[in-house]
Amino acid sequence: METKNIMIVGVGGQGTLVASKLLGHLLLSQGYDVKVSEVHGMSQRGGSVVTYVRYGDKVYSPVIDKGEADYIVSFEILEAARWLPYLKEGGTIVTNTQQIDPMPVITGAAQYPEGLAEKIKAAGVKIDAFDCLKLAEEAGTAKAVNIVLLGRLSHYFDLDDEAWMASLEANVPAKFLEMNKKAFLLGKNA
Amino acid sequence: MKKLMLGNEAFARGLYEAGCRFASSYPGTPSTEITEALAKYDEVYAEWAPNEKVAVESALGASFAGARAFAAMKHVGLNVAADPLYTASYTGVNGGLVIAVADDPGMHSSQNEQDSRHHAIASKVPMLEPSDSQECKDFAMLAYELSEEYDTPVLVRTATRVAHSQSAVEQLPRSEKALKPYTKQPGKYVMVPANARGKHIVVEERTKKLIAYAETAAVNKVEDNGSDIGVITCGASYCYAKDALGDKVNYLKLGMTNPLPDKLFLDFAAKCKTVYIIEELDGVLEAHARALGIDCKGKEIFGCIGELNQVIIAEKLLGKVPEVTPYPEALPIRPPVMCAGCPHRGVFYTLAKHKITVSGDIGCYTLGAAKPLESIDWTVCMGSSVSCLHGFNKVLGKESQNKTVAVIGDSTFMHSGLNSLVNVAYNASNSTVIILDNSITGMTGHQQNPTTGYNIKGDPAGKIDLEALCRAMSFEHVRVVDPYDLKQCDEVLKEELAYEGPSVIISRRPCALLKYVKHKAPLKVNTDKCVGCKSCMRIGCPAVSIKNGKACVDTTLCVGCGVCSQMCKFDAFESTKKEA
Structure with a gap:
């Protein structure tokens, strides 16, 4: 099988690392060779962040470059637009519609762009955009945006819920498990 | 498993x-x-x-x-x-x-x-x-x-x-x-x-x-795929090359990059018509190959700046240009910023307000160089803030010494700022050094250090007393401020800059991301009081923005530090905590 590429993008502090760890665990459990690449340090402080998940029979490079991503899972709608050039032709964007103002917008040096999802769609790209924050809060915590998104992403994979739930159990603290399971299902059925 | x-x-x-x-x-x-x-x-x-x-x-x-x-x-x-x-x-x-x-x-x-x-x-x-x-x-x-x-x-x-x-x-x-x-x-x-x-x-x-x-080391591997093209590589570059070129070329993968073998290089190259050297940063493998007389191509194709990856290699060697869907408009950048409630913010706001020349150092507080505070004048390496300031003030004397400071974190100070501060004391420059003590090594993800009182396992450990240490180094002026208190920061900074002699200001407040730190309730804006003057925007807090002409607090980010409310002349910031 040819290597598949998933990019997880968002704003530092949104929990992208947990999502990539969970996805890596899941894919390894399905017998794939997996590589997950993260960046720590300076860029995590509220900046634009990205992690890469690659899986297949044998994966060499841990990174994804322009035109390579089968899926972009975005925690914030402006970030979905920013990383659009990394999407492969025919690839899919699964994104939260939440807006988080970057510093140039906060200081008034720039405007937060309008109609991001519509313009991505108009560029001929498959985009699955929905309000994850609302669903995460419904599940019990705004922090579960990452799990809501994974729930939505599960639509595109031919795996049963049990495999996803097993990876949830292995990667989130027991006391938050029920909340995260709820978040996953809310995302899945959104 | x-x-x-x-x-x-x-x-x-x-x-x-x-x-x-x-x-x-x-x-x-x-x-x-x-x-x-x-x-x-x-x-x-x-x-x-x-x-x-x-x-x-x-x-x-x-x-x-x-x-x-x-x-x-x-x-x-x-x-x-x-x-x-x-x-x-x-x-x-x-x-x-x-x-x-x-x-x-x-x-x-x-x-x-x-x-x-x-x-x-x-x-x-x-x-x-x-x-x-x-x-x-x-x-x-x-x-x-x-x-x-x-x-x-x-x-x-x-x-x-x-x-x-x-x-x-x-x-x-x-x-x-x-x-x-x-x-x-x-x-x-x-x-x-x-x-x-x-x-x-x-x-x-x-x-x-x-x-x-x-x-003959097993870690220096030859993969002979019967090609007349050879790739000599190491580290992550090997992975990128394998992804881009697959089994269409031969590989010499060096698991040991010093010292390098001669015969292995020569034998590998002898079987290839063309040899490419794929390595990130400098041409170390390439220099070795060239010294052995191997005709090869490397840095002339890939350069020595930044990372490589499979797309770059495929583009340079196979002419494969990636098909890309651009977003049709320019997008605002999202640079890293100081977190909401970051204790460094109050200090940098005070320094920016007085247009102080700031000798910077390595840590989260390097973000003090970013907009809108843009407070830092230079940043070089660990501990250099204090020694660079010393040299700067020695040369410019009265012209600079009352308008310059060094800023250095607690961990960076322990790393090598300590030696630099010895020089300020010993060779007596009239320098003001601000130790940004946030009780942790922040940027690398919260490691303990000699000032925190805990070791790597989180057990109690020796704790360096910064005030006593500075006094022992002969500093007569050692002041401690709370960076959430802008008035105090302002007063102490002015006093210590005016003081004719070296001084240390310790800005003490734990990193807002530390789990043990108890935060106050988030603030909210009373839109009847807010006049939209944007004074609160000058501190560059990611939790505060302007919506419909009025200040607005993102309560999911705000930790109630209250720095924004000290900027407001109209008492527009209020706690979200309900009065009992």
Whole structure:
């Protein structure tokens, strides 16, 4: 099988690392060779962040470059637009519609762009955009945006819920498990 | 059962399985998690040292005592540890000594892009270079074997994409290593000139033996795919090349990048019409190939700046241009920012307000250089804020000394700012040094340090008293401020800048991201009171923005620090906490 590429993008502090760890665990459990690449340090402080998940029979490079991503899972709608050039032709964007103002917008040096999802769609790209924050809060915590998104992403994979739930159990603290399971299902059925 | 592990975790696993007993490191992205993971194994003593020089010297002492020892650092940390490294190359080891150095091509979290292989060459120490997590583990173990067999420290070089990528790793049990008895051997360990002259000869002989090892070492692998194109590569570049070129070319993958084999290079090149050298940063493999007379192409195609990847290689060598869907408009950038409630913000706001020249240092507070505060004038390396300020003030004297400060974090101060402050005291420059004490090493992800009172395992430990330390260094003016209190920051800064003599201001408030910190309720804006003057925007807090002409607080980010409300002349900020 040819290597598949998933990019997880968002704003530092949104929990992208947990999502990539969970996805890596899941894919390894399905017998794939997996590589997950993260960046720590300076860029995590509220900046634009990205992690890469690659899986297949044998994966060499841990990174994804322009035109390579089968899926972009975005925690914030402006970030979905920013990383659009990394999407492969025919690839899919699964994104939260939440807006988080970057510093140039906060200081008034720039405007937060309008109609991001519509313009991505108009560029001929498959985009699955929905309000994850609302669903995460419904599940019990705004922090579960990452799990809501994974729930939505599960639509595109031919795996049963049990495999996803097993990876949830292995990667989130027991006391938050029920909340995260709820978040996953809310995302899945959104 | 294979487990997905970060390169750094796998590295720690290899050290553990190889019987490592002692680890001393200073945190530095992307090396930090090796020592953090190692500290979780009870059989290994692990510690955070105040800097990399101390770490390597401590590990060397542990090696002398007969233990398998370890130190980790980022590329620039090896500059700090270069002094013990270059002479440890002469003394050699007793128990094996492994030093991890993590380079950062692309500078994701670093101030330069230096290539650590030059240190291996210059110190004449062998260097291994893994390209994925399994190799991180395997090479860490091999490094101990080489260290003890060849009586030398061994460097293991990783890079961001190896250290911070996860891939599958096979775990095995630990094999316990007995301490090697220490025996007094002045000719080996006492590096006075008479002994060192003899040891230099030993080092040169050792290098010859290591080259002979490199010729047939299993880690230097040839993959003959029957092509007339050959690729010589190492580390993450091997992964990128395999992805881009697959089995269409032959590979010489160097797992050991110092010293390099001659015959292996020549034999490999002899079978190829074209030889490409694919390596990140400097042309170290290429220089070796060229010195052997091999006609090859490398840096002329790939350059020596930033990271490589499979798309770059496919584009340069196969002419494959990626098909890209651009977003039709320019998008606002999203640079990293100081967190909501960051205790550094109040200090930088005060410095920016008074247009102070700020000598910066390495840490989260480097973000004080970003908009809108734009407070920092220069940032060079760990500890340099204090010494650069000293030199600046010595030259400009009265012209600068009442309008300049150095800012340095608690961990960076302990790292090497301490020596610089000694110079301010000793050679008496009228300098004002601000220690930003947020009670943790922040940027690398919350490591303890000598000022926090806890060790790497989170157990109580020795705690350096910064005020007493500065007073002991003869500073008469040592002031402590709360950076959430803008008025106090303003007054103390003005007083200490006006004071004719050196002074230290300690800005003390724990990092807002620390789990034990109890925050106040988030603030909200009373839109009846807010006049939309945007005064609160001058502090650059990511939780505060302007919506429909009025200030607005993002209550999911706000920690109620109250700095914004001190900017407001109209009392528009109110607590979200309901009155009892």
